[in-house]
Amino acid sequence: MPKQFSEDFKRQAVDLYETTEGATLDSIASDLGIGKSTLSLWLQKYRTTPPPNRDSRAATDLVETGEVAALLAENRALKNEKAKLETERDILRQAAKYFGGRDELVSRFQFIDDHRDTIPVKWLCRVLDVARSSYYAWVEAAPKRAARTQADEALAARVRRAQDREAGGDPAYGVPRVTADLNDGAPENERVNHKRVARVMREHGLSGIRLLRRVKTTVPDPNDQKVADLVQRDFTADTPGTRYVGDITYLPIVGGKNWYLATVIDLCSRKLAGWALADHMRTELVSDALTAARAARGSLDGTIFHSDHGSVYTSKAYAQLCTELGVTQSMGAVGSSADNALAESFNAALKREVLHGRAAFRDEHECRREVFRWVNRYNTKRRHSYLGQVAPDAFESAMLAAAA
Structure with missing residues (x-):
């Protein structure tokens, strides 16, 4: 016969389960000697709160x-x-x-x-x-950039040829002269803008030769003659063979020695009408340059020659030569290089371009050879910005053709 449990026992069994920490149905049922299923039924009937454990x-x-x-x-x-x-x-x-x-x-x-x-x-x-x-x-835009890069490379190669002496170019050429050289005789669709040439030269590290230093060559004579300034910094002339300027510049040789170049430059065409090279700055140097100009022009009668107040130009011997050749002398103010700026500029360009950035020539033979080459190229091929990027000889030829 099944064991009978009182109502109170059942409620206490449920209370024991609910209040015992960690209690389980198996553990409580075993302790009370009842079946697990029986305790589960009592929990369903008498449980008032969820089992805490x-x-x-x-x-x-x-x-x-x-x-x-x-x-x-x-x-x-x-x-x-x-x-x-x-x-x-x-x-x-x-x-x-x-x-x-x-x-x-x-x-x-x-x-x-x-x-x-x-x-x-x-x-x-x-x-x-x-x-x-x-x-x-x-x-x-990559394809367009690639095409532009290729075109720039081709233009850079043309610039290098324009600056390559062996190819008939000039290493001293900067942007203006290179641009003129590239556009000379080129079809309209192949002409290049100077801004593009400047950009390509800058990006490819290409530039003309620059002058390193300057040395004073004008030595005034305190007892020189007084000559009026007939040019007044107006370095122009309407026709060739009427007004000239000149100066002396030093040409350094390795070892500390200098050679000197005297010039006679036409103010109309910028042509180097006469020049002389020597290892001294005596009056003979400038006299030889003026005599060479007379030989090249045929006559200097009625012309003006402008210079600084160097002692060779203010000497009596030079004044006498000018009188004999029919040349009227003109001189700027003492100590003012601006009064003979065109000749100064010519000298700077010559030294910059014949020395190629070096401090001095190796010897006097190289000096004479390079100067001879440059001064002749200057008249026949070197483009001049003042003349619209043509050489002096070409400019004079065009003037003669226009006047004919």
């Missing part, structure tokens, strides 16, 4: 599960953020080396293009502060 544990499990999930999610987010920051750091490090100290927009575009296969373009643009639309526009 079982239900609290379940609640705790739920809380702990939620916290762990949140922590795991946060950990994943932190790992992702760390990986992102490390990648961005690597991008900036590579970019710093890539730019080589520059931060031009085109360099950033190129960096993005070179790394787009390993890093998303969106990410690269954000890190380098570049608009994606601008980058894609740059990519789309």
Whole structure:
């Protein structure tokens, strides 16, 4: 016969289960000598609150599960953020080396293009502060840039030929003369703008030769004659063979020795009408230059020759030669290089272009050879900006043809 349990026993059994920490149906039923199923039925009938041990544990499990999930999610987010920051750091490090100290927009575009296969373009643009639309526009224009680069390379090669002495060019030519040389006789569709020539020369490291230093060659004579300034810094003339200027310039030789060049320059055509080279600055030097000009022109009668107040130009011997040749002397103010600026400019160009940036000639033979070559080229081939980028001989020929 089944054992009978009082109502009070049943309620106490339920209370024992509910109040015992960590109690289970098996443990309580075993302690009371009842079946597990019997205790379960009593719990359903008499339980007034959820069993604290079982239900609290379940609640705790739920809380702990939620916290762990949140922590795991946060950990994943932190790992992702760390990986992102490390990648961005690597991008900036590579970019710093890539730019080589520059931060031009085109360099950033190129960096993005070179790394787009390993890093998303969106990410690269954000890190380098570049608009994606601008980058894609740059990519789309790549064929045009390639064509422009190729055209610039071809133009640079032409510039090098224009500056190549062996090819008949002139290494002293800068942008204006190079531009004129390239456009001389070229069809209209092949002519180049001087701004483009300047850009290409700058980008390819091409330039004309520059003068290194200057040395004073004018030695005034305190007892010289007083001569009026008939030029007044107006270095022009309407026709060739009417007004000339001249000066002396030094030509340094290795070892400290100098040679000297005296010139006679036509103010109309800028032609070097006469010149003389010697290892001294005596009166014979300037006299030889003026005599050479008379030989080249046939006559100097009625002309004006302008110079500084150097002692050779103010000497009695030179004044007598001028009188014999029919030349009227003119001189600027003492100590004013501006009063003979054209001759000064000629001297600077000659030394810049024959020395090719060196401090001195190797010897006097090289000096004579290079000066001879340059002064003849100056008249026949060297383009002059004042003459519209033509040589003096060509300018005079054009004037004669126009007057005929």
